[in-house]
Amino acid sequence: MRGVGMLERFDELTTAHVADACLRVGLPVRTVSLTAVTGGRVAGRVLPVQHVGSVDVFLEAFESAAEGDVLVIDNGGRRDEACAGDMVALEAKAAGLSGVVIWGLHRDTVDIQAIGLPVFSLGAMPTGPLRLDPQPADALLTATIGEWTVTRDDVVLGDEDGVLFVPADRIGELFDLAESIRDTERRQAAEIRPGRSLREQVRFAEYLTARAADPSLTFRQHLRAVKGAVEE
């Protein structure tokens, strides 16, 4: 699954559903809280870059980008400079990319919003970089976003809750599971509204009784037994 196909399938899901799917199959839940500058959603293969003070590394990455890739910028979480703005967003869009994810700050917010390419970042700041550091040898191979180091073998998903990284070769399986979690949650929601409480649906009273007898019983174990979905 690539580019547009992946985005179409993710369009009916959220990062929360896929994060819960990761938890269920025992994958690390590689999420980061970032703001959606343009409010859009993104799903695509990671195009990793490490930024050291100049946009040239982005332009170099675009030279070998594939349709639907997402530029994932490691700026070390710095909050003293913006590392990408509307020029980078526009060039990314023209190169066929489907979004930009920044572990750092952006600028040119209004122009980025007008371009419409989904951009996720820690926030905005007027100044660009005032430094230029040496470029590491793996600057176009890996990016560290929060505590997660990602490569071309990863897919990034982004929405209003932030971003999530998943292994590209597990995406179909994770989407299948995320869809079933979403369907369960929708069914539960559809019953809460007319008055059948979540506690009733997940037999919460039974859980409290069972936990009194066996304090090691967790709510997650109980949810699995009754096939409910809330937190995974």
Ligand SMILES: O=C([O-])CC(=O)C(=O)O
């Ligand atoms: O932050 C930078 O220097 C890059 C920039 O402004 C842009 O892409 O428009």
Ligand SMILES: [Mg+2]
């Ligand atoms: Mg600019």
